[in-house]
Amino acid sequence: MSRLTEIDKPPKPALKSVGPHQFRRIGKFVLACDDSGRFAFLSQAEYLGYLKGLKRGTALRDKLAIAGLMSDSFDFDEAARFAAEKSLLSWPGPSTHLLKLGAAGRAMSLATAKRAVDFAFSAPARDVGLELIPERLESEWGLVWFIVQYARRQGEWRKKAVSLTVRVEAALPARMKEFLDGHRVDLRAVVEIAGPPSVAVPGARRVLARVNAPAEAASGWIDALSEAGVESILLEPSGSAKDFLAFYAAALDRMLQLQGRRDMREERGLGFLSGRRWLLPGHDVLSELCYAPDGSIYSGELAASLDEEARDLLKLGELGSRRFDDLAKGPAVRAVLAASLSENQPMCSQCVYRPFCAVAPSENLRSQGTLWGRHPSSERCALHMALLDILFSRLARTESAEALRQWLS
């Protein structure tokens, strides 16, 4: 059974006025969206009227013309500008570089760490984001100490804005915290949301949360984390998808209630709403590259953690021998970027959320054994669609739409 929705007895569209679009029923609304992500919410009666053809001068027609959904009053310049902003033409290259400082007890060498920083700084993006993922922070502290200072100096030398993050699972010793604070390094806490709310890593502004809790726990967790200063959270399922979605909806509602007092954004939702696929967390090559302790470059963090055969498929080269400008010549990068084009994907090509969503090829490879994935049976596609339903149902409500739009400002 398809996850796409239908309209009962739709009339034959008046092609003179109805612009190319996809639609989806969300609750009592119909969401209509064009190819580049301009959208409008309509009631079912309004949507049927739109398909039949709207008379000039009506408020609904004006609203849909602004959204680019009327073909007989189409603003081509505006459409081209909007599409260019969201297309690969505006892609600045991967902006997050993940350094796995240790894996299976083997730590990255200092020489490899230096090469990884040099590689990240050779990317053309104006902003460089480095996220350090220690396996055992105490024994890898020298690496963190070096990378932080070297990256800061590189930022000054190359006049780039640098954001540094260290992923942590527990509170840091005072000397480490002091050093990281002094060098403007953010902490990203890995949190298991399962029991009662708690803040395991004081001072973390970002959280990667693995959720296995009911919806009733969401408000308490969001309150506790926002009071502790968390500004950005990435929610990932760790239990059942149904429970996760209920938790996500409740957590999102609480974040939107708190907006303006204690702002917190959910990173995947923010990525979806931006309409820029390179802002989707964890999307291979488009948003991130990952460097393994042995100096291998992978298309992303998930790719680096797959089994050997799958990992090899998404290995882009070795630090030291691979230059940044050689990346696009490799078959892995070409395959990943081609597989990220959802216009060519079964189901995505008919999905109203296509301009906002993409499943990372490494996720397809992990769950379905193929970079392209089979989206009609993909759990990740189903999850994304449900998350987008939650986000767009909030966008349809005046009171939460403004708070969500502020996420993008």
Add this chain to the structure above:
Amino acid sequence: MIEIEDGVASISLPKPPYTVESLRMGALLLSGRAEAFLDEKRGAFRVELKPAVPMTELELRALAGEFLNECLSCLYRQELIKSAPEVPQALLAQVLEKGFPALPPDPLEQLEPQVRVDRETETEELLKAARKLLP
């Protein structure tokens, strides 16, 4: 369509719609789990899937189903690519054609070799200090 005999799944597939390319994608999916043998007779393909480890009939049927899903998915994707809007594909082609241009070397380092030397010295000192912090 799927026959199971002696621990091997045999599948007959008409051509069209099935193509060698779609069967290759299906076989790739089973990499490491099964061997795929292909025979071609008038108007049809015959595929035999031999699992790497013995499987029950149910498991083998599921494996063959997975193979067929991937074949169909590939066929449908090819159809979509032919009819998809051309602009996103053209943009991707342009991005790949251009490659990922790296940042050019720092002009200051090129004009003033001493800047480069100073930076290398500073980096070397950082590395030396960091080595002391490692176990």
